[in-house]
Amino acid sequence: MTALQIVLSAVCVLLAVWLVVLIVRDRQPDDYLYAALGLLEVGLVAQLVIGLVMVSGDHGGVNVAAYVGYLVGALVILPIAFVWSVGERTRSGTGVLLVAVVVVPVLFLRLHQLWGAK
């Protein structure tokens, strides 16, 4: 995985732990958590830009459509989760955010596999 993907995966793990604590204690996410999610999203935008530069250069036969698909998927999942989550301010709403931060590293893994399969 790229250095950025490793850093962002670590952020996802921290956020997942944070969200589990909130769910267990039945607390609502605060501004700090939303700020951290925002920071993660900034990282995902950076990853999209870097990824697009990578596939537009010498990529040696990587499946570009699939690669860009996963980049875009990683970009949209947090905003969708956020909107769906705030529709219900319960543990379940927080659980939606938890699912999202678990899925993001899985998408990184797929990106890594796609790049390695060239």
Added chain:
Amino acid sequence: MTSTRTGFGRILVFVYGVFALAATARALVQLATQASKAPVAYSLSLFSGIVYIVATWALATDRRRVALVTIGIELTGVLVIGTLSHPSDIDRASVWSDYGNGYGFVPLVLPFVGLWWLWHINRPQRPMLG
């Protein structure tokens, strides 16, 4: 007021949405870039994506009968395709191939969870988990 989209249903709808997006996007990429390779498998991929889309919409809008039918199709699909497909067909895979092995077997578990949720919510009213 309970609905298929509240409580645990909120998480379930999101997971279904993720799979709707993943299966449909995967099928479209497969059909767009290498349609001639395995048209039947890729069309099946697209079919599974559409099933997830309809199930997501039904669960999100409390349409229980539609949800039941689509989740039933989903369960049949993952069991039939899972039994017929082989792990070596990676290039021709759909979400349901090898019982959803490529997706951590979530496609196999998800219809059971969906059916449990519909059963749970249709029982006579009781205090619910938040």
